[in-house]
Amino acid sequence: MTADPAETHLAKTLIQAVETADSSARLLEAVQQLSEARLEAAIPTLIAALGYNNPGAAVAAVDGLIMLGKAAVAPLLELVDTYNYGARAWAIRALAGIGDPRGLGLLIEAAKNDFALSVRRAAARGLGTVNWEELSPEQAKSAQAEAAEVLLEVLQDPEWVVRYAAVTGLQELAIAMAVSDTDWAMRILSQFEQRIEVEDSQAVMARIWMAQKEIHEYAVSMLEKQPDPEVKTLVSALDLDWQATLDRLYARKRREEPLPEGDPRKFREAAATIYKEIA
Structure with missing residues (x-):
């Protein structure tokens, strides 16, 4: 199947914008535009964007890979960064979304x-x-x-x-x-x-x-x-009994919350502790 020249040109232009972005804001914008274009040729670049130190760009790349669906699965499995745990987490999110x-x-x-x-x-x-x-x-x-x-x-x-x-x-x-x-x-x-x-x-x-x-x-x-x-x-x-379950959750939460200063229960607990030590 012959590639569409216009699509090929668009892919090259958008990919170049990602690769030459000189600020976080421009990188984010470039990745967003590349993702929204839904071009299979962009998949390797989107995967690479998962490893950039730019969470916004990573989110945009994940969204783009999910939109591309099955076409992105094999490249994700092949190109997932085994050294960069941040990129790995984003790649897992993309696979989960697909x-x-x-x-x-x-x-x-x-x-x-x-x-x-x-x-x-x-x-x-x-x-x-x-x-x-x-x-x-x-x-x-x-x-x-x-x-x-x-x-x-x-x-x-x-x-x-x-x-x-x-x-x-x-x-x-x-x-x-x-x-x-x-x-x-x-x-x-x-x-x-x-x-x-x-x-x-x-x-x-x-x-x-x-x-x-x-x-x-x-x-x-x-x-x-x-x-x-x-x-x-x-x-x-x-x-x-959902109400009973909720009551149990709230009761446990109350037990685990620290007592505020001046709460009488703190004095009762302290007195009980002292009594045990001298008894």
Whole structure:
């Protein structure tokens, strides 16, 4: 297929603008214009922009790569910067936004083993946005199970923002597997219950609660469409008292908040401590 001369000229002009930009503002503008043009010839330049020390340009490049879709997947997998963790995180975001199953291996590896929390976070979120329908039912079931196993590991990550992303990914997976693999969806819910008992981040606890609610609403809608006994079991497992759950979250938050100066409870606690020491 012969390239369109006008398109080729436009690509060269826009790419040159990126490569010759002499300020952060001009670089951002040049990358935005290149992204908006949606030219496949621009993919290597957009990937290179992920590694520039310019977050605005990186965001624009990610947007452009996502708009280019499948054409950007192979170059992203091939050209991802293994030394620059910032560029790696942006590349993972682009792959997550595209959702092509070809990126699954990289997402799994990054979520499990990358030293950079920004990369693990992006990968964990991405594992919930894979376009599973592009795989055969057998392939999808196996790949979803592998992704869920990894995200359950990531749910123990020392960084709360990564755990938060894992909850988001697990929510999407549970919804995707609500009918095709109800046992796995139930396992995810069970792990949510276990995690919330030991979780020390209020944000992660609230995100788990929201995930439970979203999964419940989806399962109820599915049950209305098809009276599947397994989906009914899933709905029953999520028949939670949401107000009681919220009360529990708030009570725990109150317990963990530091007492203000002058609060009588501080004196009671101090007196109790002194009594124990002299008793």
